[in-house]
Amino acid sequence: MASSLPASNNRKMILATAAVLAVGLGAYGLGRVYPPLGPSAGTVGPAERYVSSQVGEGDVTLGDTSVPQLMQSDAFEAMVKNPVFRKIARDPNFAALAKNSAAMSALAANASAFQSLAANPASFQSFAKSAQQLAANTGAANGVGTQVAMALAANADAFAALATQPAALNAIADHAAAFQQLAKYDAALQVMLQNAPAFGRFNGDMAAFQEAARNAASNSVMATQAKSFEALAADANAMRALKADANFFQSLAANARAFDALSSSDANFDAAFSNSMMNAVAKFPAAFDNLAANNSLLNATVKQAQSLDAAFGGNSAAMGAALRNAEAFTVLSSQPAAMAAVADHAQAFQALASHEAALQVMLQNAPAFGRFAGNMAAFQEAARNAASNSVMATAAKEFAALAADAAAMNALKSDASFFQQLAANAAAFRAISSDASFEAAFDAQAMNAVASNANAIERLAGNAQAIQSAANAAQALNVQAAAASMRSFGAQWMNMAASYPQAFAAATQNSSAFMQLASQPAALQLFAANARAFEALSHDANFQHLVGDAAFSAAAQSQGFANAISGN
Numbered sequence: 001m002a003s004s005l006p007a008s009n010n011r012k013m014i015l016a017t018a019a020v021l022a023v024g025l026g027a028y029g030l031g032r033v034y035p036p037l038g039p040s041a042g043t044v045g046p047a048e049r050y051v052s053s054q055v056g057e058g059d060v061t062l063g064d065t066s067v068p069q070l071m072q073s074d075a076f077e078a079m080v081k082n083p084v085f086r087k088i089a090r091d092p093n094f095a096a097l098a099k100n101s102a103a104m105s106a107l108a109a110n111a112s113a114f115q116s117l118a119a120n121p122a123s124f125q126s127f128a129k130s131a132q133q134l135a136a137n138t139g140a141a142n143g144v145g146t147q148v149a150m151a152l153a154a155n156a157d158a159f160a161a162l163a164t165q166p167a168a169l170n171a172i173a174d175h176a177a178a179f180q181q182l183a184k185y186d187a188a189l190q191v192m193l194q195n196a197p198a199f200g201r202f203n204g205d206m207a208a209f210q211e212a213a214r215n216a217a218s219n220s221v222m223a224t225q226a227k228s229f230e231a232l233a234a235d236a237n238a239m240r241a242l243k244a245d246a247n248f249f250q251s252l253a254a255n256a257r258a259f260d261a262l263s264s265s266d267a268n269f270d271a272a273f274s275n276s277m278m279n280a281v282a283k284f285p286a287a288f289d290n291l292a293a294n295n296s297l298l299n300a301t302v303k304q305a306q307s308l309d310a311a312f313g314g315n316s317a318a319m320g321a322a323l324r325n326a327e328a329f330t331v332l333s334s335q336p337a338a339m340a341a342v343a344d345h346a347q348a349f350q351a352l353a354s355h356e357a358a359l360q361v362m363l364q365n366a367p368a369f370g371r372f373a374g375n376m377a378a379f380q381e382a383a384r385n386a387a388s389n390s391v392m393a394t395a396a397k398e399f400a401a402l403a404a405d406a407a408a409m410n411a412l413k414s415d416a417s418f419f420q421q422l423a424a425n426a427a428a429f430r431a432i433s434s435d436a437s438f439e440a441a442f443d444a445q446a447m448n449a450v451a452s453n454a455n456a457i458e459r460l461a462g463n464a465q466a467i468q469s470a471a472n473a474a475q476a477l478n479v480q481a482a483a484a485s486m487r488s489f490g491a492q493w494m495n496m497a498a499s500y501p502q503a504f505a506a507a508t509q510n511s512s513a514f515m516q517l518a519s520q521p522a523a524l525q526l527f528a529a530n531a532r533a534f535e536a537l538s539h540d541a542n543f544q545h546l547v548g549d550a551a552f553s554a555a556a557q558s559q560g561f562a563n564a565i566s567g568n
Helices: 007-025 066-070 074-079 083-089 094-098 101-109 111-118 121-136 140-154 156-163 166-174 176-194 196-202 206-214 223-233 236-244 248-254 256-263 266-272 275-283 285-293 295-311 316-324 326-333 336-344 346-352 356-364 366-372 376-384 393-403 406-413 418-424 426-431 435-441 444-452 454-461 464-485 491-499 501-509 511-518 521-529 531-538 541-548 552-556 559-566
Strands: none
Touching: 066 552, 074 541, 083 531, 083 559, 094 101, 094 521, 094 552, 101 111, 101 501, 101 511, 101 531, 101 541, 101 552, 111 121, 111 501, 111 521, 111 531, 121 464, 121 491, 121 501, 121 511, 121 521, 140 156, 140 275, 140 285, 140 295, 140 316, 140 464, 156 166, 156 266, 156 275, 156 295, 166 176, 166 248, 166 256, 166 275, 166 285, 166 295, 176 196, 176 223, 176 236, 176 248, 176 256, 176 266, 176 275, 196 206, 196 248, 196 256, 206 223, 206 236, 248 256, 256 266, 275 285, 285 295, 285 464, 295 316, 295 464, 295 491, 316 326, 316 444, 316 454, 316 464, 326 336, 326 435, 326 444, 326 464, 336 346, 336 418, 336 426, 336 444, 336 454, 336 464, 346 356, 346 406, 346 444, 356 366, 356 393, 356 426, 356 435, 366 376, 366 418, 366 426, 376 393, 376 406, 393 406, 418 426, 426 541, 435 541, 444 454, 454 464, 464 491, 464 501, 491 501, 501 511, 511 521, 521 531, 531 541, 541 552, 552 559
């Protein structure tokens, strides 16, 4: 059975169409309607309406209904009556800022991180260039960066210990293969680190070291761990790795103080020299060498790794899911209620992710789908005949394909409260259902990751601050690790990644928009002067939905927008 749109939505569609016809025919224009003034954070509500300004010829292109449709949306109607938004939008420099809506959205979401940068156009220009360079090195560099980030998070305590002695980490990275082999004989390794000067004499003379290790019981330094040294001497692979590294023992002796500090007690040694950490450094020696050479970036990555580790209680699989899908987690965490609902109904969302257009319509019109709660037969029938359904018609083929997908239908049928929860969290889902946010958050990979780690994510999503902190840590750690993985990434720009982690991550994901914004100092000054206001707006579901719409940039340049904001 086909459902019908609410009357207010029918009216909006008619008015939007009228606006386009008016441009083509030179007609009067389109009446504007507004909701009453009131709080809008996290809500998208109906409103009392009155006729006001017109959408003129400059506001739309014949055949393109996106701008008038946006300007007839509930989100737009709410925001033009929001005093904070109106004040900012009336500024002459707002149009320049709005031209880069992706950048503006990122600025608002990370307002405190961007405030000082935006106040200094020269610093912002340098910052944007560094983000652009990192973004240009996508693929291999970012792929390695994510793996390095996962290694940091999985070994957060070990790297925290090593960060106190960066010279030791540098030596480990430079001699990764040798340390990886020695990690199998931790008792012998600890003795070597505690007595590094005594082993310096073996540099360039592996035969002498092997002979001494074979007869460790007769060696005053090795005797306390004779069995471990004897086993090491008998390991051909370990001996081969040490022989291939001509400067290993010299480096050991040269960094004696750093190694002694990390191995002086069993607790210190166990914290710093795990097999997992050694294997990670051996796999990505260049990245960890870069980190060791930049103390600021090293400490910054360790901080993010520890934050992520604490958030997920050491759950490596969940941390990996967050890092591999950092952008999706960032978007979802901006609406914790949506994140919790996705985790709680992970199998249903996983199935729907294969039908993206249909899922987006469902998120944008969640209340209309609430009526299908407990009645899957009605939903499947409506989806089969989507072309006749006023809500589903815009994605009729996708809904028909969804109705024919037995696995998806079974997943929805097995989740009795899915549609009820969809409707109950309508505002949250609508806020992140605009094209850019939806594409980032609801792709199949992200939904599969949530489904595979649903329990861990659901527990965390119950705490809004915790899930946002975890998402921020994952996003920042990914970008910082990617910077460390690039050979040509300069120290100055690594310091940018260290000093402004959230800002740098956001700018890297929207590098073109930020480069354009860097040439608009007046727009940057507008943001810097109103950073707190933008931060408040970033938590408003209406603002998120409005700015995330692809038509927002064009709408913000229109006379109709100016009229609406000015109240004419």
